[in-house]
Amino acid sequence: MDRTQLSLNTITVRSLPIDRVIELAESHGLGGIAPWRHQLADAGVEHVAKLARAAGLRVSSLCRGGMFTAPDAGGRAVAVQENRRAIDEAAALGADCLVLVCGPVVGKDVPGSWQMVADGIAAVADEAAAAGVRLAIEPLHPMMAADRSVVSRSEKAIDLHEDTGPGVGVIVDAYHVWWDVTLADAIRRAGSRIAGVHVSDWVSPLTGGLLAGRGMIGDGTIDLTGLVSRCRSAGYSGLVEVEILSDRWWAADPELTLTTLIDRFERCI
């Protein structure tokens, strides 16, 4: 797939300041970037928005909102407030969506935690729509259910979308959902609700722990070509985000990481 279809999630080269990431993305002819909120806090939202626009880069997503689950109502209200700030930032950036990492299981209660997520999204959905920001539920890998997201299956995320309104989409992140035998059906069913497609690979044995063990495109067991092509067939026409959280690639020269992932993106997807 052509590099103009590639959006670089900035965590992939996290040692670089955001200004430099934008410079590199432009000079390599990429289609866009996907920054994280802590980078906006450091560099200033307006500054980043202006740089990206000047470089002709789309902002495929902002990472991240969500984290709606909490043991008590006070904690959940704080989360909703934080999501309001994230929505404002996504609007200022003109981001294609705000990624929602929905929040971990609390109180050993999986269905109850899903309900908290549904309530949290419902609490901010109108404001997001008014701000022109598309919320995008990202199902994470089930191994992250205790720490990051109770939402871990695409088809159930689509159900959640249906509960929370038409403005909300879903992210198909290959690393999180590749193992699911019903994935192709879920992608078909998601159709135009696919708000983003993220790629990296699954390498085993997993090193770097659950969070930072992702593999370079093409190094692992995921049929990335099939996954991206199914998302395209289902109607997704946006950029494909490369998001590699990896101790191995973080230790490498970030420009090597970047040229490697561009090469793999063009050859393997």
Place this chain on the structure above:
Amino acid sequence: MDRTQLSLNTITVRSLPIDRVIELAESHGLGGIAPWRHQLADAGVEHVAKLARAAGLRVSSLCRGGMFTAPDAGGRAVAVQENRRAIDEAAALGADCLVLVCGPVVGKDVPGSWQMVADGIAAVADEAAAAGVRLAIEPLHPMMAADRSVVSRSEKAIDLHEDTGPGVGVIVDAYHVWWDVTLADAIRRAGSRIAGVHVSDWVSPLTGGLLAGRGMIGDGTIDLTGLVSRCRSAGYSGLVEVEILSDRWWAADPELTLTTLIDRFERCI
């Protein structure tokens, strides 16, 4: 839950020889054990069967058959042969079931690998039935899809069961399936097809890697009480197996591991 309902999966105290495990299980008043095939290879199947019978212990399962996936037909045929041997051993032990760890994703093809599993089970189902051995598909955690089992969701394992005949059951292992928001429905639907219930806990952060990071009952985020009680309501009346693969507990005195898990079993489930 009373300890007479507890079956000790021998991997939990893997430093002990099987004779000693049987002795301890009897002296602590447990209901049964679940050995692994390599222990039978060392000690002799008939010897283990005789000791367990003499101690009044059920054999809740034999670990393990399966591993049906392979890139080529030759590899798959070898797997079928190996399952025939496992069936003979399970029959000699009078085990309640033979656990099937179905085999990893091969060729980046998740649905194709499921089909290999279905074919493999179909190839041995009649022989298992003739030998009086119940085959039990164990969905593993999705994080093990690349290494151990493409079968990773209870509800899909039940579909697989339906494809492979009425003699085949499913294992509900809390560690592997706790995160699934549809689990309660899957358990209800599984009903009398539940061939075994395994317990351990999910602790985070995960230490000991994907394989040996399980937690002691009660130390983690799984609603074990709810899970076991739902399996009972669905009709499962067999023993509840404690299977804790844990670097931490393997490093402890195995008799401490045993008394701890019995105490937790009686207090937390």
